[in-house]
Amino acid sequence: MDWIFSVGDGTGLPTAAHLASYAGLAPAARSSGTSIHGKHAPRGGNRQLKRAMFLSAFTALHDPASRTYYDKCRARGKTHTQALLRLARQRISVLFAMLRDGTFYESRVPQATAA
Template sequence: MPGIAVRTAAVLLVTVGDGTSFPTAAHLASYAGLAPTTKSSGTSIHGEHAPRGGNRQLKRAMFLSAFAALHDPASHTYYDHCRTRGKTHTQALLRLARQRINVLFAMLRDGTFYEPRTPRLT
């Protein structure tokens, strides 16, 4: 996967393992602290925001790998798409890291290697 070198891969393998402890990619993203959370108290709901929790080591590894993957055309296209929709640099990188969690989960689940694809922007 673009942006993941030896050190980052080691962190991912140590923190995630073989991925069998996570039923879905959303569970893995929540564990990493890359899934939005809803702040609520009683009957009042205050919308979604970036969580402060999660595994900091995994979140940092995914954030840095997303930053390093900006040289990849598919990753850069997704990043640019987020930026044109009004996201800041950090928000766009976090969204890219979340997308990469989906790819990582699929690779671990299926036991396959990374295959670059053209991005679908919806």
């Protein structure tokens, strides 16, 4: 778990997006000159942290809030792996907030959407 020592208490990272980029979970645009080829998952980043967050997302499917988010991604046409990576990115934001605020994780019940 070397990634814990490299992230530390999170004070070196100003936002959750920076932590996601460090982990390799932030989408990156592929471009060459004036050609932009869309956003894709980067191959770089801290592989240990990315793997830990991916496995965390897979395990979090038992959590009602996480499962709801995963199911929404699947309903939008995302593959299983894409939905898990999106969930991992969401969990990076939660991890960042926990490091920033010095709090523990508290599961939340997903709110019903207004139809």
